[in-house]
Amino acid sequence: MGPDELIHLESITKVYGTGDATVAALRDFSLTVATGESLAVMGPSGSGKSTLMNILGCLDTPSAGRYWFAGQDVSSLNETELAHVRNRRIGFVFQQFQLLSKLSAWRNVELPLLYRNVSDRRRLALQALEQVGLSDRINHRPGQLSGGQQQRVAIARALVTDPDLILADEPTGNLDSTSSRDVLAVLRELNEQGRTIIIITHDPEVAPVANRTVHLRDGQLVDQVAA
Amino acid sequence: MSLLHTIETGLRSLLGHRLRSVLTTLGILFGVAAVIATVGIGQASSDSVTARITSLGTNLLTISSGSNVSGGVFGGGGSANTLTMDDVTGLQDRQSAPDIAAVAPVSQGRASLVSASSNWSTTLSGSTAGWLVTNTRTIGSGTFITDHDVATRAQVIVLGSTTAANLGVGVGDIVMVKQIPFEVIGVLAASGSQGFGNQDDLGVVPISTAQDELFGGGSSVQRILMSATSASTIGSAYLEASQILLQTHHLADPTQADFTITTQTQVLSTAQAVTQTLTILLASVAAISLLVGGIGVMNIMLVSVTERTSEIGLRKALGATPFDLFRQFVIEAGMLTAVGGLLGVGTGLAVGYVVPRAANIAVTITPLPVLVAVGVAVAVGLVFGVYPALRAARLAPIEALRAQ
Numbered sequence: 009m010g011p012d013e014l015i016h017l018e019s020i021t022k023v024y025g026t027g028d029a030t031v032a033a034l035r036d037f038s039l040t041v042a043t044g045e046s047l048a049v050m051g052p053s054g055s056g057k058s059t060l061m062n063i064l065g066c067l068d069t070p071s072a073g074r075y076w077f078a079g080q081d082v083s084s085l086n087e088t089e090l091a092h093v094r095n096r097r098i099g100f101v102f103q104q105f106q107l108l109s110k111l112s113a114w115r116n117v118e119l120p121l122l123y124r125n126v127s128d129r130r131r132l133a134l135q136a137l138e139q140v141g142l143s144d145r146i147n148h149r150p151g152q153l154s155g156g157q158q159q160r161v162a163i164a165r166a167l168v169t170d171p172d173l174i175l176a177d178e179p180t181g182n183l184d185s186t187s188s189r190d191v192l193a194v195l196r197e198l199n200e201q202g203r204t205i206i207i208i209t210h211d212p213e214v215a216p217v218a219n220r221t222v223h224l225r226d227g228q229l230v231d232q233v234a235a
Numbered sequence: 236m237s238l239l240h241t242i243e244t245g246l247r248s249l250l251g252h253r254l255r256s257v258l259t260t261l262g263i264l265f266g267v268a269a270v271i272a273t274v275g276i277g278q279a280s281s282d283s284v285t286a287r288i289t290s291l292g293t294n295l296l297t298i299s300s301g302s303n304v305s306g307g308v309f310g311g312g313g314s315a316n317t318l319t320m321d322d323v324t325g326l327q328d329r330q331s332a333p334d335i336a337a338v339a340p341v342s343q344g345r346a347s348l349v350s351a352s353s354n355w356s357t358t359l360s361g362s363t364a365g366w367l368v369t370n371t372r373t374i375g376s377g378t379f380i381t382d383h384d385v386a387t388r389a390q391v392i393v394l395g396s397t398t399a400a401n402l403g404v405g406v407g408d409i410v411m412v413k414q415i416p417f418e419v420i421g422v423l424a425a426s427g428s429q430g431f432g433n434q435d436d437l438g439v440v441p442i443s444t445a446q447d448e449l450f451g452g453g454s455s456v457q458r459i460l461m462s463a464t465s466a467s468t469i470g471s472a473y474l475e476a477s478q479i480l481l482q483t484h485h486l487a488d489p490t491q492a493d494f495t496i497t498t499q500t501q502v503l504s505t506a507q508a509v510t511q512t513l514t515i516l517l518a519s520v521a522a523i524s525l526l527v528g529g530i531g532v533m534n535i536m537l538v539s540v541t542e543r544t545s546e547i548g549l550r551k552a553l554g555a556t557p558f559d560l561f562r563q564f565v566i567e568a569g570m571l572t573a574v575g576g577l578l579g580v581g582t583g584l585a586v587g588y589v590v591p592r593a594a595n596i597a598v599t600i601t602p603l604p605v606l607v608a609v610g611v612a613v614a615v616g617l618v619f620g621v622y623p624a625l626r627a628a629r630l631a632p633i634e635a636l637r638a639q
Contacts, residue, residue: 065552088556091551091554091555095554123550123555169554
């Protein structure tokens with residue numbers, strides 16, 4: 009693998025279930041993502057997108073194959089080691105925002121830092137919120153923010169640990185078109201600043217934001233389009 | 236995640252469900268309070284029994300008729316009166332019983348005492364001069380029954396201080412018992428001992444008078460009280476008494492003995508065993524309520540884990556390790572029970588303060604049961620928190636995130 013490769017998946021297979029009921033969600037899947045790239049993963053539901061997202065995000069381990077993340081083989085790490093990789097190297101953005109409703113915006117952004125004992129958490133959280141243009145909403149609770157603003161808080165939370173990768177799973181799935189454009193603009197801006205971004209989506213509107221798009225079908229790569 | 240933040244997160248979660256947390260805490264509170272209060276009551280009754288028995292003097296030996304072995308202190312006694320005044324005479328022999336200091340036969344019954352101004356029902360004992368020594372009592376005013384009174388069947392009576400006060404009589408006055416006049420020749424000094432049965436409410440008359448005029452029964456006596464010369468000679472006094480009685484009863488085989496000799500230490504240990512058993516019984520019931528409280532904690536923690544599944548998934552995605560989540564839920568359970576335990580101590584101490592004043596039941600609270608109850612409460616929380624916490628720690632992040 010090359011020096012500027014952030015992600016290197018080699019013949020990844022992920023099988024669910026046991027015995028006769030096994031389903032292969034990914035079959036002999038290989039993919040390389042360079043540092044600083046922005047990639048859109050597209051495909052219909054059931055194509056293996058979510059499985060790919062879980063493996064890329066170190067939320068799950070492959071049944072077979074190897075996965076190198078930033079030069080480290082993460083395919084055989086245990087749960088605790090995977091938790092450390094997620095905490096230090098990956099920022100997640102989810103379709104449902106996944107903000108804790110009882111915490112203010114900045115407290116939500118602070119969360120990942122609590123799991124690595126960083127001391128100036130408030131400053132870092134405010135800095136991340138500023139990057140997504142929400143400096144005036146730091147003490148608002150999620151319920152007091154619009155969907156687009158909530159997703160931007162979630163992006164700030166993904167950013168706050170200064171991760172190698174931002175992994176966004178259907179980031180615009182719950183947003184109206186204006187908010188979607190907002191959120192995509194933030195993601196594009198982050199990519200332009202040099203951050204690697206992978207967006208998993210079935211929305212063709214999202215793909216142009218990325219400089220490369222891959223299509224998945226039945227757990228396999230069907231084609232690659234460079235923008 | 237630092238411990239401080241784990242606690243902070245836990246507090247926020249518990250305060251987020253205030254009513255639920257309070258109700259769960261109540262279960263532990265009552266459990267701990269019940270343990271403290273019941274052990275306190277048991278301890279107090281044990282203390283009171285011990286104090287009463289030791290106030291009778293540890294040198295005391297009691298001979299009762301019946302063939303029970305020494306373990307069955309109260310059983311069989313008095314089923315047939317096999318003790319007589321001849322036994323008393325035999326036991327008073329200094330030659331064959333050098334370690335017996337005093338002997339007092341006792342025939343006892345309830346009797347109504349009538350004075351000029353009042354009447355009063357009390358326990359009346361027929362005995363001899365030895366009664367005062369064997370019961371470790373002293374005379375407050377007047378004199379006690381003498382050997383001469385016994386020999387002459389004198390119609391004289393010595394009263395306990397409470398009895399004398401209730402009858403409104405003093406030394407020199409006359410009280411009627413079964414229409415027979417008795418002259419009050421002495422009043423006992425107050426014993427001060429309290430508890431079951433007042434030691435200052437009694438009357439003593441010469442045993443000969445009691446046998447002939449009051450209770451009947453010829454020369455048989457219900458029991459014989461003896462004092463050993465000292466605490467260290469109780470053993471030899473026991474042997475001497477038993478030998479003399481076997482002889483006077485013409486028995487060769489000690490296993491055929493138709494009498495039972497009991498020492499105060501035996502009575503004491505039996506009484507303590509009884510109160511201890513009762514205390515354990517009560518405390519067990521209380522401990523069960525503590526256990527039920529613990530199950531309540533587990534229940535609520537399981538509900539909490541289920542409710543917060545997506546939060547758990549999110550925290551995992553953000554980098555919480557299985558241990559972080561395990562610790563989170565164990566600490567939340569521990570906080571619930573610790574608070575419940577501390578409030579339970581407060582409630583238990585309050586019960587210990589109020590009950591003696593309101594219901595005349597003594598409660599003695601010692602530090603040990605309090606510490607044990609709190610320790611058990613917290614342990615219960617941690618133990619019952621483990622299973623829900625493991626559930627949380629084992630949740631797969633992806634599935635947890637999808638739950639909504």
